[in-house]
Amino acid sequence: MKAAIINSLRHKYHFKDLLNYWNMPRSTYYYEIKRYEEPDKYETIKNEIKAIYKNSRETYGYRRVFIMLRKKGFKICAQTTRKLMRKLELMPDMYWGKNRKYSSYKGTIGKTAPNILNQKFDEIKPLKVFHTDITEIKMENDKKGYISLIMDEASNEIMGLQVSDSPNFNLVRNTLNELYKNNPCLSGAIIHSDQGFHYQLESYRKWIDKQNVLQSMSRKGNCLDNSPVESQIGLMKKECLYREKIDSLTTLKKVCSDYKKWFNYERISRKKELIPIEYRNKFLKIA
Numbered sequence: 113m114k115a116a117i118i119n120s121l122r123h124k125y126h127f128k129d130l131l132n133y134w135n136m137p138r139s140t141y142y143y144e145i146k147r148y149e150e151p152d153k154y155e156t157i158k159n160e161i162k163a164i165y166k167n168s169r170e171t172y173g174y175r176r177v178f179i180m181l182r183k184k185g186f187k188i189c190a191q192t193t194r195k196l197m198r199k200l201e202l203m204p205d206m207y208w209g210k211n212r213k214y215s216s217y218k219g220t221i222g223k224t225a226p227n228i229l230n231q232k233f234d235e236i237k238p239l240k241v242f243h244t245d246i247t248e249i250k251m252e253n254d255k256k257g258y259i260s261l262i263m264d265e266a267s268n269e270i271m272g273l274q275v276s277d278s279p280n281f282n283l284v285r286n287t288l289n290e291l292y293k294n295n296p297c298l299s300g301a302i303i304h305s306d307q308g309f310h311y312q313l314e315s316y317r318k319w320i321d322k323q324n325v326l327q328s329m330s331r332k333g334n335c336l337d338n339s340p341v342e343s344q345i346g347l348m349k350k351e352c353l354y355r356e357k358i359d360s361l362t363t364l365k366k367v368c369s370d371y372k373k374w375f376n377y378e379r380i381s382r383k384k385e386l387i388p389i390e391y392r393n394k395f396l397k398i399a
Contacts (some may be wrong), residue, residue: 114134114144115136115140115141115144115145116135116137116140116144116145116148117134117147117237118130118131118136119145120199124176126352127208128233132353134327141389142329145259145303146227148318148349149363152357153198157181157188157199158187159185159191160181160184160204161177161181161196161197161200162200162202162264164177164180164181164196165177167171167258167378168378168379169352170202170204170375171205171351171379172204172380173189174190174193174194174197174199174203174244175382176380176382177193177197178190178193178194179226179382179385180380181193193287195282195383198334201205206261207376210319222309222312222314222317223312223314223317224307224329225314225327225328225329226328226329226335227328227329227331228302228304228326228328229302229304229328229337230337230367231336231337231339232267232297233265233339233340235265235322235397236266237266237395238264238266238267238269238392238395238396239266239301239392240265240266240300240301240302241243241264241265241266241298241300241301241302241339242262242264242265242271242291242297242302242303242304242340243262243263243265243303243304243305243340243343243344244260244261244262244263244272244284244287244304244311244341245260245261245304245305245308245338245341246258246259246260246261246279246283246284246308247259247349248279249262249293249311249349249353249358249364251324251358251360251361251363252357252358252359253359253360253361253363255277255361256277257275257276257277257358257364258276258277258278259274259275259364259368260272260273260274260275260276260283260284260286260287260346261273261287261344261345261348262287262288262291262303262341263340263341263344264291264388264392265340265390266391266395267389267391267392267395268340268344268384268388269376269388269389269392270344270375270376270382270388271284271290271291271294271295272286272288272289272290272291272294272373273287273368273369274286274287275361275364275365275368276361277300279310280310281309281313281316282316284310284311285315285319285353286314286382288319292323294392297321298323298324298325300324300325300326301322301325301326301327302325302326302328303320303325303326303328304325304328304330305327305328305329305330305338306329306330306335306336307329307330307331307332308336311329320395324344335360348368348375350369351371352367353367353371355367375388376388376389377389
């Protein structure tokens with residue numbers, strides 16, 4: 113700030129010379145000094161913005177910060193929130209990169225299922241439609257870890273998340289068992305997946321049939337058919353996995369467990385303006 117510099121040097125140099133040197137009109141100088149000395153009316157909000165941004169693991173853009181500010185009772189508009197975040201240099205940049213896609217497709221080695229959803233992702237009732245997939249992450253020890261995730265379409269809640277050093281069926285089975293452990297009443301629900309070999313196996317279909325769950329599958333090679341979980345995994349990578357130093361499978365398991373807890377109980381949805389567990393509890397309470 114030129115005016116502040118000029119003000120700090122007035123005891124050493126002539127005021128007029130300083131103004132000429134910095135090419136600043138006298139009126140502008142006094143205006144800037146007056147504004148500089150006035151208390152910042154946004155100071156409290158700025159501190160709250162910084163706290164919200166930090167608690168979001170530095171992942172919230174201005175829209176989610178704006179939602180949180182409103183929930184906390186602050187009267188502020190979205191554009192002011194955006195301007196303040198820019199001044200504070202609090203703008204996440206992890207969402208712009210592309211994720212590398214892992215594919216477990218190995219051809220038709222078992223039985224496929226029809227695409228019941230057909231890209232109609234409009235379920236609003238929790239625990240009715242689930243999406244599942246597997247992804248791969250390369251660790252710093254040059255080994256690979258595999259993550260199996262199952263999510264609720266309506267609330268975006270992560271219902272199961274398991275990690276292994278092998279993309280075998282046990283990884284998928286453990287994910288399904290985690291889903292069932294927390295939600296034993298799955299009868300009539302839909303579980304949608306891609307055509308990865310795990311989901312074609314007889315063992316997978318037996319688990320599905322035992323729980324009276326409907327199996328739905330994407331068309332071959334069409335990631336848009338399972339876009340909810342594709343987006344979920346992409347978020348997890350950008351918000352967490354790519355920002356952490358993961359040097360072992362043990363570390364990967366802990367990082368994924370911490371992220372699941374944070375995502376379900378703290379991360380707010382920009383569209384729903386609720387965290388996943390809030391959405392589920394609110395909807396089930398109404399129902």
